[in-house]
Amino acid sequence: MAVQPSVGNQGQAVARLYIGGEWRESPERALTRDPFHKTPVTELHVASGADVEDAVRAAVAAKPVMAGMPAHKRAQILRRAAEELMRRRGEVARSITAENGKPAALAQREVGRAAETLEFAADEAKRLAGEVIPMDSSSRGENKLGFTLRVPVGIVGAITPFNSPLNLMAHKVGPALAGGNTVVLKPAPQTPWCSVYLVEALEAAGLPPGAINVVHGGPDVGEAIVTHPGVNLVTFTGGIRAGARIRNIAGMKKVLLELGGNAGNIVCADANLDRAAREMAANAFGYSGQSCIAVQRIYVERPVYEAFLEKLLQYTSRLRVGDPWLPETDIGPMISEEAAERVEAWIKEAEQQGARILCGGKRDGALLEPTVLVDVRPEMKVVCEEVFGPVVSVVAVDSLEEAIAAVNDSQYGLQAGIFTASLGKALQAVRSLEVGGVVVNGTSNFRLEQMPYGGVKLSGIGKEGPRYAVEEMTVERMVIIDLAP
Known part of the structure; x- marks a missing residue:
C-alpha cells in the first residue's frame, strides 16, 4: 500500500489531573503516541484511587455552587467556553490529529462541532422547566397547587472514548453543567490532550473550582468513578463489554450508555x-x-x-x-x-x-x-x-x-x-x-449535535443531544402547595 510522506514530529504535551480547580501531577505516567508517526505525543498523568476520591470530594464541595447558580450564568459560561475553543481551534485540532490520527480537516470539523455542542447546552440551561399539574382534577386535590421543577442529579461521572474525543466530552460535560451538576471526567487514555483544552476553556469562561474534575487512566480509574457512592449518574460511550460491566457494578445509579453498532x-x-x-x-x-x-x-x-x-x-x-x-x-x-x-x-x-x-x-x-x-x-x-x-x-x-x-x-x-x-x-x-x-x-453515519441520539438493543440506554441529555441529567421534583385557608 502506498503511504503518503510524513510531515514530521508534532511535539509533546502533558495531560495532568485537574481536581478542585488545580492541576495536579501523578507519580505514575504513561505516554501516548501518534498512531501514524509513532512519535511521543502526550505524557499522561495516571490517577490513583486517592486521586479519584479527591476528585469526587471536590465535585461534592462544588455541588451547592452549581445548583445555586442562575441558569443564565451557566449558559454564559458554556457559551464563553465555546468561543474559547473556537479561538484556539487550530491548536486543539492539532492535538486531536496527533493523538488519534484523525485527518486534519476532520479534526478541525470536530472542534467546531464541540463548540456547537456547548452552545446548544447553553441554550438548554435556559429552557429547563417543569409543568403545572391540575391538582383539582381529583377531589382530594382541591385548594392545592402542584407543579414540577427540574433539579440537578448531582455528580455526573463521564467516561469518554478516543474516536471523537473532544465532541463526545462536550456532549457529556456541556449538558451536565447546563443542568447545574458537577462532573468527574475520565477521557480515553489514548486521547487525553484535548481534555486540557476543554478544561482551560471552561476555566477561562468562569466555571467555579470543582465543577469539573479530570482524572486519567484505564478501566480501574473508570470503575472507581462508577462505583463511588458520591457519584449520582454515569454516562459512558464505548464498547458492549465495558458498558455491561458498568451497568452491573453501578448499583442504583442511573447509567447512560452509548455502546455502538454495526449500522x-x-x-x-x-x-x-x-x-x-x-x-x-x-x-x-x-x-x-x-x-x-x-x-x-x-x-x-x-x-x-x-x-x-x-x-x-x-x-x-x-x-x-x-x-x-x-x-x-x-x-x-x-x-x-x-x-x-x-x-x-x-x-x-x-x-x-x-x-x-x-x-x-x-x-x-x-x-x-x-x-x-x-x-x-x-x-x-x-x-x-x-x-x-x-x-x-x-x-x-x-x-x-x-x-x-x-x-x-x-x-x-x-x-x-x-x-x-x-x-x-x-x-x-x-x-x-x-x-x-x-x-x-x-x-x-449522520449526526447533528441537537438531535436525540441513542439506540436500542445492545446499542445502549438513554439519549444524547443537549436537550435530551439535560433531561437525563436532572430530576423531576414534584411540588405541592396547600392553599386552604
Missing part, C-alpha cells in the same frame, strides 16, 4: 445510485470507520446490485490513505497498530469462510486500506459484530422487506440509512427498522 444501510432499486455510492464510500471509510454509526452493512436490491457495486468501488478507489497531517489525506491510521491488526484478522477470517475481497484488505502499521467485501454471511464477524474499522460488506436482496429483516437481524440498533425515491418505502423502513434513528436518502 445497516439499504439501497432500493429506485435510488439515486451515484449519490448512494458516493455517500456510502465516504461514510463507511471516513476516519477509518472508527465511528459507531459508520456504514458497515449495505443491502442492495438485486436489480441494481452490480451497478451500485461498480460505483461504490469507483468512489472507494478515489480515497487517499496516508499521513493524516496532509490536507489531501482522506483516511489516516486507525487508533493503533493493534486495532488495525484485529480488523485485518477479521477480514482474513471472513475470506477463509467464503467472503471475497473486492478492494483493500492490506495493512501497513496502523493504516488499513478501505475494504469492500461480498459473499458474506450473517454469522461472520464482519457482519454481526461491530468492526469499528474501514470495512463494509455488500449484500444483494430481493426486496425491501428482506433488507429490513437483514438490518434488524442484529444485536445492535443505533442508526440505519435508506436510499429510495419512494416516500412509501422510506416510511415503511422508518416504521420497521429496529434502531434509534433512520436517515432517509443519507447514510447511518
Whole structure:
C-alpha cells in the first residue's frame, strides 16, 4: 500500500489531573503516541484511587455552587467556553490529529462541532422547566397547587472514548453543567490532550473550582468513578463489554450508555445510485470507520446490485490513505497498530469462510486500506459484530422487506440509512427498522449535535443531544402547595 510522506514530529504535551480547580501531577505516567508517526505525543498523568476520591470530594464541595447558580450564568459560561475553543481551534485540532490520527480537516470539523455542542447546552440551561399539574382534577386535590421543577442529579461521572474525543466530552460535560451538576471526567487514555483544552476553556469562561474534575487512566480509574457512592449518574460511550460491566457494578445509579453498532444501510432499486455510492464510500471509510454509526452493512436490491457495486468501488478507489497531517489525506491510521491488526484478522477470517475481497484488505502499521467485501454471511464477524474499522460488506436482496429483516437481524440498533425515491418505502423502513434513528436518502453515519441520539438493543440506554441529555441529567421534583385557608 502506498503511504503518503510524513510531515514530521508534532511535539509533546502533558495531560495532568485537574481536581478542585488545580492541576495536579501523578507519580505514575504513561505516554501516548501518534498512531501514524509513532512519535511521543502526550505524557499522561495516571490517577490513583486517592486521586479519584479527591476528585469526587471536590465535585461534592462544588455541588451547592452549581445548583445555586442562575441558569443564565451557566449558559454564559458554556457559551464563553465555546468561543474559547473556537479561538484556539487550530491548536486543539492539532492535538486531536496527533493523538488519534484523525485527518486534519476532520479534526478541525470536530472542534467546531464541540463548540456547537456547548452552545446548544447553553441554550438548554435556559429552557429547563417543569409543568403545572391540575391538582383539582381529583377531589382530594382541591385548594392545592402542584407543579414540577427540574433539579440537578448531582455528580455526573463521564467516561469518554478516543474516536471523537473532544465532541463526545462536550456532549457529556456541556449538558451536565447546563443542568447545574458537577462532573468527574475520565477521557480515553489514548486521547487525553484535548481534555486540557476543554478544561482551560471552561476555566477561562468562569466555571467555579470543582465543577469539573479530570482524572486519567484505564478501566480501574473508570470503575472507581462508577462505583463511588458520591457519584449520582454515569454516562459512558464505548464498547458492549465495558458498558455491561458498568451497568452491573453501578448499583442504583442511573447509567447512560452509548455502546455502538454495526449500522445497516439499504439501497432500493429506485435510488439515486451515484449519490448512494458516493455517500456510502465516504461514510463507511471516513476516519477509518472508527465511528459507531459508520456504514458497515449495505443491502442492495438485486436489480441494481452490480451497478451500485461498480460505483461504490469507483468512489472507494478515489480515497487517499496516508499521513493524516496532509490536507489531501482522506483516511489516516486507525487508533493503533493493534486495532488495525484485529480488523485485518477479521477480514482474513471472513475470506477463509467464503467472503471475497473486492478492494483493500492490506495493512501497513496502523493504516488499513478501505475494504469492500461480498459473499458474506450473517454469522461472520464482519457482519454481526461491530468492526469499528474501514470495512463494509455488500449484500444483494430481493426486496425491501428482506433488507429490513437483514438490518434488524442484529444485536445492535443505533442508526440505519435508506436510499429510495419512494416516500412509501422510506416510511415503511422508518416504521420497521429496529434502531434509534433512520436517515432517509443519507447514510447511518449522520449526526447533528441537537438531535436525540441513542439506540436500542445492545446499542445502549438513554439519549444524547443537549436537550435530551439535560433531561437525563436532572430530576423531576414534584411540588405541592396547600392553599386552604
